[in-house]
Amino acid sequence: xxxxxxxxxxxxxDAETDLLHQLRKVADRHVADHDxxxxxxxxxxxxxxxxxxxxxxxxxxxxxxASGWEGWDHLVAGARRTASKMTSRSPSAGAVLVxxxxxxxxxxxxxxxxxxxxxQGAMVMRDAELLEEVKKQLPEVERxxxxxxxxxxxxxxxxxxx
Amino acid sequence: xxxxxxxxxxxxxxLGSGEDWVARVDSYLDDGLAPGAVDAWVQSACVLCSxxxxxxxxVKDGRMVGVRGRGDDRVNRGRLGPKGLFGWQANAxxxxxxxxxxxxxxxELHETDWDTAMQRLIAKSRQLLExxxxxxxxxxxxxxxxxxxxxxxxLVTKGGIGTPHTDGNTRLCTATAAxxxxxxxxxxxxxxxxxxxxxxxxxxxxxxxxxxxxTVLWMRIRDRLAGGGAKLVVVDPRRTIPASMADVHxxxxxxxxxxxxxxxxxxxxxxxxxxxxxxxxxxxxxDTMAEVVADMPVxxxxxxxxxxxxxxxxxxxxIGDAEALLSTCLQGxxxxxxxxxxxxxxxxxxxxxxxxxxxGCGVLQMNGQPTAQNTRETGVNGDMPAFRNWQxxxxxxxxAKLWNVDVxxxxxxxxxxxxxxxxxxxxxxxxxxxxxxxxxxxVSMPELGRIRQILSQDRLFLxxxxxxxxxxxxxxxxxxxxxxxxxxxxxxxxxxxxxxxSERAVGPPGDAxxxxxxxxxxxxxxxxxDRDGAPLVKWSTPEEAFEAWKACSKGRPCDYSGLSYxxxxxxxGLRWPYPEGATEDVDDLxxxxxxxxxxxxxxxxxxxxxxxxxxxxxxxxxxxxEGRAILKGAxxxxxxxxxxxxxxxxxxxxxxxxxxxxxxxxxxxxxLQHAAPDVWVELAPEDAGREGIEEGDLVEVASARxxxxxxxxxxxxxxxxxxxxxxxxxxxLGRTAGPDGREPRAANELTxxxxxxxxxxxxxxxxxxxxxxxxxxDGTPSPAPTTAASAPVVDVTTAAATGDVAxxxxxxxxxx
Numbered sequence: 011x012x013x014x015x016x017x018x019x020x021x022x023x024d025a026e027t028d029l030l031h032q033l034r035k036v037a038d039r040h041v042a043d044h045d046x047x048x049x050x051x052x053x054x055x056x057x058x059x060x061x062x063x064x065x066x067x068x069x070x071x072x073x074x075x076a077s078g079w080e081g082w083d084h085l086v087a088g089a090r091r092t093a094s095k096m097t098s099r100s101p102s103a104g105a106v107l108v109x110x111x112x113x114x115x116x117x118x119x120x121x122x123x124x125x126x127x128x129x130q131g132a133m134v135m136r137d138a139e140l141l142e143e144v145k146k147q148l149p150e151v152e153r154x155x156x157x158x159x160x161x162x163x164x165x166x167x168x169x170x171x172x
Numbered sequence: 173x174x175x176x177x178x179x180x181x182x183x184x185x186x187l188g189s190g191e192d193w194v195a196r197v198d199s200y201l202d203d204g205l206a207p208g209a210v211d212a213w214v215q216s217a218c219v220l221c222s223x224x225x226x227x228x229x230x231v232k233d234g235r236m237v238g239v240r241g242r243g244d245d246r247v248n249r250g251r252l253g254p255k256g257l258f259g260w261q262a263n264a265x266x267x268x269x270x271x272x273x274x275x276x277x278x279x280e281l282h283e284t285d286w287d288t289a290m291q292r293l294i295a296k297s298r299q300l301l302e303x304x305x306x307x308x309x310x311x312x313x314x315x316x317x318x319x320x321x322x323x324x325x326x327l328v329t330k331g332g333i334g335t336p337h338t339d340g341n342t343r344l345c346t347a348t349a350a351x352x353x354x355x356x357x358x359x360x361x362x363x364x365x366x367x368x369x370x371x372x373x374x375x376x377x378x379x380x381x382x383x384x385x386x387t388v389l390w391m392r393i394r395d396r397l398a399g400g401g402a403k404l405v406v407v408d409p410r411r412t413i414p415a416s417m418a419d420v421h422x423x424x425x426x427x428x429x430x431x432x433x434x435x436x437x438x439x440x441x442x443x444x445x446x447x448x449x450x451x452x453x454x455x456x457x458x459d460t461m462a463e464v465v466a467d468m469p470v471x472x473x474x475x476x477x478x479x480x481x482x483x484x485x486x487x488x489x490x491i492g493d494a495e496a497l498l499s500t501c502l503q504g505x506x507x508x509x510x511x512x513x514x515x516x517x518x519x520x521x522x523x524x525x526x527x528x529x530x531x532g533c534g535v536l537q538m539n540g541q542p543t544a545q546n547t548r549e550t551g552v553n554g555d556m557p558a559f560r561n562w563q564x565x566x567x568x569x570x571x572a573k574l575w576n577v578d579v580x581x582x583x584x585x586x587x588x589x590x591x592x593x594x595x596x597x598x599x600x601x602x603x604x605x606x607x608x609x610x611x612x613x614x615v616s617m618p619e620l621g622r623i624r625q626i627l628s629q630d631r632l633f634l635x636x637x638x639x640x641x642x643x644x645x646x647x648x649x650x651x652x653x654x655x656x657x658x659x660x661x662x663x664x665x666x667x668x669x670x671x672x673x674s675e676r677a678v679g680p681p682g683d684a685x686x687x688x689x690x691x692x693x694x695x696x697x698x699x700x701x702d703r704d705g706a707p708l709v710k711w712s713t714p715e716e717a718f719e720a721w722k723a724c725s726k727g728r729p730c731d732y733s734g735l736s737y738x739x740x741x742x743x744x745g746l747r748w749p750y751p752e753g754a755t756e757d758v759d760d761l762x763x764x765x766x767x768x769x770x771x772x773x774x775x776x777x778x779x780x781x782x783x784x785x786x787x788x789x790x791x792x793x794x795x796x797x798e799g800r801a802i803l804k805g806a807x808x809x810x811x812x813x814x815x816x817x818x819x820x821x822x823x824x825x826x827x828x829x830x831x832x833x834x835x836x837x838x839x840x841x842x843x844l845q846h847a848a849p850d851v852w853v854e855l856a857p858e859d860a861g862r863e864g865i866e867e868g869d870l871v872e873v874a875s876a877r878x879x880x881x882x883x884x885x886x887x888x889x890x891x892x893x894x895x896x897x898x899x900x901x902x903x904x905l906g907r908t909a910g911p912d913g914r915e916p917r918a919a920n921e922l923t924x925x926x927x928x929x930x931x932x933x934x935x936x937x938x939x940x941x942x943x944x945x946x947x948x949x950d951g952t953p954s955p956a957p958t959t960a961a962s963a964p965v966v967d968v969t970t971a972a973a974t975g976d977v978a979x980x981x982x983x984x985x986x987x988x
Contacts, residue, residue: 043596044925048812049783101601156785163786164593167336167585168602171307 015131015140016071022124023064023075029117029154030057034083036110038090042098043107046161050114053154060147067140104169108162115158122151176200177847177978180254180387180829180959185984187395189402190371190531195985197250200257201230201238203977210237215741217247217664217672219316219657220255220832222346222539223386224666226744227252229260229658229677236260236658236678243985245744247366247670250983253387255832257980258844260658262837263678268639269653270682281651286683286693293650294697296633300605301333306583310337310594310603313552314610315345315541318662318674320717321687322543322550323724324709325609326557328691331575332700332708336583337603339554340547341611343591344934345540348506350548350555351931352515352537354776356523356801357762358769359559359729360548364498364534365668365747365759369396371532374403374494376487378518379429379504379937380538383413384829384960386667390414403494405487407432408504409824410854410895411888412961420487423890424477426822427811427938430510433517434808435473436488438465440524445492447526454765455523456795457803464805476808478890496532497522503540503826508937512930513781513806520803528801529762536667541833543664549730550721554588554932558728559768559775562587563789566772574724576702587786590932591617592925599626607635609687610654614643615834615901618923618934619877637690640836643901654687655680661714662688663740669747669761671732673740688717726752729768729775769797781806784929811938812926815892819875819940821859825898825919826936829960835899843978851882851917852956854895855943857965860886867968868949875941878921885954888965894941896922 037050068074097103125148132140174182176198185194201207213228218239226245230238239260241250272289273281300308311329313322329338350360357363369375369392383390390413396402397417406418407429415421424432440446441462451458470488474481491497499522505514519535527533539545544553551557560567562584572579589597595617597603606627617623627634627647636648639656659680665671680686685693692709700708711717715737726733731749740746747757768774777792779785781804795802815822830847831838838844853871855863865871869884873894882896889895898919905914922941927934953968 042599045592045784045927045929048926049929052809053783099600103600104597104602153780153783153785156780157783160783160785164586167583168307168597171305172602 012135015135016068016073018124018127018131019064019067019071020073020075022121022128023061023068025117025121025124026057026061026064029121030054030061031083032114032117033057034087035090036114038087039094039110040107041091041094042103046107049157053157056150057154060150063143063147067143070139101172104165104172108165108169111158111162111165115155115162118151118155118158122148122155125151173979173981175978176254176257176980177830177843178959181383181391181394182251182982184398185395186398187370187392188399189373191399193249193370193392193395195243195249197241197243197983198252198257198980199238199240200980205232205237213240214675214677216658216674216677217745218252218256219542219664220259220838221253221386222541222544222667223247223388224542224664224670224672225252225256225388226672227256231677234678236263242744247666247668247745248388251388251391254830255838255844258841258978259832259837261842262840263656263658265640265840267641268681268684269641269651270684272653272683273651275649281648289650289652290693290697293635293694297605297698304604306334307337307602308604309333309335310598310606311335311552312591312594312606312608312611312613313338313340313547315340315342315544315547316610317543317687318660318664318714319546319550319721320662320714321691322546322552323557323721324688324691324717326551327575327709328695328700330551330582331577332695332698334581334583336586337589337594337597338552339589339591339594340552341591341613341616342541342544342547342553343932344616345503345506346544346548347553347933348511348515348928348931349501349537349539350553351512352519355512355516355778355781355804355930356519357767358774358797358802360775361729361761362536362667362669363528363761364536366392367759368498368532368534369393372396372496372498373401373532374405374490374497376405376491376497376499376518376521377414378407378499378501379508380500380502381408381410381412381414381827381961382500385502385540385827386538387829403490405490409890409893410961419490420483422479422483422487424479425890426824426893427508427814428477428808429505429508429514430517430806431468431473431476431808432479432484433514433521434465434468435470435484436491437517437520437524438468439470439485439488440492440521441465443488443492446524450526451524455801455803456797458524461520461803461805464807467807491521491525494525494527497525497527498532498534498536500536500538502538504937506931506933507935509811509926509928509935510806510809511928511933516781516804516806523801523803529760529765531760534760539667542666545665545667545669549665549725551588554590555775556584556588558725559730560728561775561777563777564772575708576704577708578703592927592932592934595623595626598632601631604631605633607637608644609637612642612644612834612836612901614647615918615920616898618920618936619925620918620920621878622925637687639684641903642834642836643903652690653682653684654690655684659684660686663718665748670745671735671740671748672745673737688714766799767797767801769802770799778802779930781930812935813924813938813940815940819942821894821941821943822892823873823875823894823922823939823941824937825923826895828897828899828957828962830957831897831899833899834901839904848955848957850955851880851896851900851919852885852954852962853882853943854885854887854889854956854962856889856891856893857886858891860884863943863945865943865945866949867964867966868951868953869945870947870949872944872946873922873941875922875939877924878916880917880919880921881915881946882917883949883954885956885962886965887962894943898936
């Protein structure tokens with residue numbers, strides 16, 4: 011067992027946690043963009059599953075995640091949704107959406123890279139179980155990136171033409 | 173003679189395997205009029221569903237006086253359904269729009285002339301193009317126009333204005349059909365044709381109440397079943413006519429289609445009913461798809477869907493043992509969540525069984541509207557003209573060359589904007605000029621409270637082009653009166669690729685104009701030009717427009733280049749592809765098993781079925797389909813809204829045989845309106861019993877978004893599911909768009925603003941509602957028809973039989 015590989019798992023977990031918060035935030039901030047809010051909620055659930063999978067791997071390495079801190083999501087979700095409804099009929103809503111999707115895409119890229127590094131670590135440490143997990147989860151991470159990029163590309167022209 | 177309201181399908185003509193369907197010529201003429209008294213029979217086809225039945229319009233003294241099916245037409249062999257037999261009468265309604273209307277300073281709509289109305293419209297359009305650019309303009313059109321109208325609109329909006337915001341109401345009915353075909357076969361285009369019914373030995377109808385939505389296609393299937401040797405599997409939560417005749421009827425909970433279809437695929441694989449040689453040679457992706465469906469054994473699906481596991485096994489046995497399997501889908505699939513993923517699994521079922529491209533085998537991803545296919549083909553339904561791929565630079569360059577415009581003039585940074593997003597852009601004020609053509613979003617779109625709010629905004633300039641003052645038209649700044657079917661010449665294509673010519677039989681009323689002429693007038697006044705300064709649109713007659721469309725379609729999958737008005741006059745319907753030099757058309761699109769999945773040819777690179785993320789060219793190339801069909805899997809996920817304590821029932825909207833859409837025409841046809849005069853609410857006996865509701869009681873249905881009231885009908889539908897038809901708005905209650913007087917009755921007051929991530933088709937089949945009894949009935953039955961899926965479980969006084977006013981003539985082939 012490698013302490014460095016455990017650290018890499020923790021790094022992936024941190025990145026996933028950041029992505030989870032961003033997905034929840036975007037869902038709450040764009041309630042009037044119904045597809046965005048719905049997909050972010052779906053993807054947040056799937057992100058939580060990946061975090062759980064990483065926790066199982068950390069268990070195997072006798073390590074625990076750095077913090078159980080859940081962030082501010084639950085405290086501010088209601089306020090975010092209210093604010094989102096208030097601004098939903100403003101022409102600036104589109105620009106905020108593009109900016110948020112852009113950040114989301116970048117966060118998913120960090121997660122993607124971390125899982126790729128885990129794959130490298132699993133191979134060099136000959137950890138078949140971790141490798142199997144990476145193979146299962148990496149396409150899921152790439153799915154988040156693909157959606158965020160695709161949706162961002164859809165939203166951008168209207169904003170940039172304005 | 174048959175009362176075709178009481179017996180909508182008429183006499184049986186059994187159809188043995190592989191036989192020709194005998195002709196049965198149905199006709200209905202004005203009371204007391206003899207066929208010999210008709211001045212002229214004018215060639216056309218029916219526009220009251222997607223079947224496209226060939227018919228002739230009877231004309232006497234310059235008036236339409238009836239219709240007669242065309243016995244030589246391959247689609248219907250003379251048969252017509254009730255809407256086709258009677259619906260033409262709406263053309264002569266006294267409340268047709270005959271003058272343009274403009275909103276005055278007093279806030280009311282006033283009659284005016286074309287010049288005044290167009291000047292108002294042009295001034296606003298010019299101002300917004302200058303201030304905010306092309307993206308300030310949105311166009312929301314229809315599945316009711318002709319090719320010539322659509323193609324003109326495509327050129328004006330994409331080549332003239334340059335806005336990406338053009339979509340049709342086909343988004344609500346047929347977007348998933350198109351998208352599922354693109355995902356699997358690389359391009360839109362119906363693989364099967366109606367003659368496949370004659371040869372099939374098993375039918376798999378998924379969410380397709382064909383007896384009501386395509387009455388004449390059902391006549392053919394019903395005749396084939398009567399001919400012997402064919403089995404029927406039906407998936408529908410309601411007890412429809414096909415369900416009641418099925419060998420296996422699966423009635424899953426709304427919102428669980430994908431679980432059921434994955435289980436059927438799982439079972440086909442487990443019981444070794446795969447045509448492995450076909451799969452290896454003609455498809456890619458089998459292993460990945462098989463991995464996904466491995467997670468859905470029959471027992472798990474039975475639990476999720478609330479159906480008997482043995483019934484799923486039996487359905488899989490029939491599908492698995494079929495030698496000629498014809499599968500069909502419609503709104504039960506398309507208007508549910510995971511719509512595209514589910515429709516794709518139906519494609520997969522036929523593909524893994526090698527059941528495509530030969531007689532009796534194939535898939536009909538059905539359309540809802542008569543000309544929805546053309547909205548898709550011409551590129552005003554969120555597609556590019558002639559199935560060109562928006563991501564393919566060569567396709568876009570070809571289109572620019574054809575139109576003689578700069579390629580950057582044609583908006584292709586994104587796929588054309590889908591309807592739900594167009595309304596979202598209008599909501600946030602990004603779109604400020606919205607032109608609605610031959611459709612009625614104030615009744616047909618989900619969550620009507622929201623839609624009315626969007627359409628009523630002062631900052632939105634709303635143009636409505638229609639034949640009647642619809643609920644939407646009442647909210648407009650400018651209303652343009654349109655000529656309709658029978659009053660203009662044009663072509664259109666039904667759900668099995670059959671192209672018909674529909675000739676002008678009578679002149680339009682008052683100042684009403686054909687839709688194409690209105691678009692041409694707009695383009696001329698706006699001064700749109702091509703790269704050489706010549707007028708952008710180079711045609712002025714329907715036939716010239718058709719010739720231009722032929723050139724656009726040439727070499728593409730939907731090739732019309734060998735067709736002509738003369739050829740369509742000499743035949744009664746021809747299928748595309750019909751390339752230049754062709755002497756006959758093809759029945760099964762993929763008889764050669766060469767699919768449109770080469771990257772240089774395909775209409776779309778496809779999507780991730782879960783998120784709807786668009787694939788890019790390199791990702792599509794990595795699939796390596798190269799002419800093979802693509803098998804894609806997707807895991808089941810629960811619906812976005814499921815019943816809870818406050819809203820314990822599932823809610824679904826739907827259709828009745830006698831009405832079409834928001835009843836713009838059928839509600840103005842005495843026989844049809846009499847057969848289904850008002851909204852009703854369907855409940856299962858167990859649910860009604862628990863709530864103390866009886867036939868005819870007034871009930872209120874409420875969701876988190878709104879409420880409606882209607883009279884209860886106790887039917888044989890699934891327990892826990894409430895159904896209401898979506899046809900009933902407010903125009904004939906003497907009120908404006910909103911529920912501002914009597915209690916609301918439009919089913920879409922309840923529906924949810926949510927859509928399939930791939931096809932962007934809104935969800936009308938999954939919402940959660942509660943039901944309360946408002947008042948006991950007085951013994952009068954619910955206004956629901958008693959003939960089909962809305963039939964009561966206990967006998968009620970029938971309102972459907974109308975006596976002699978609905979009697980149509982049927983002449984069998986042997987008698988002629």
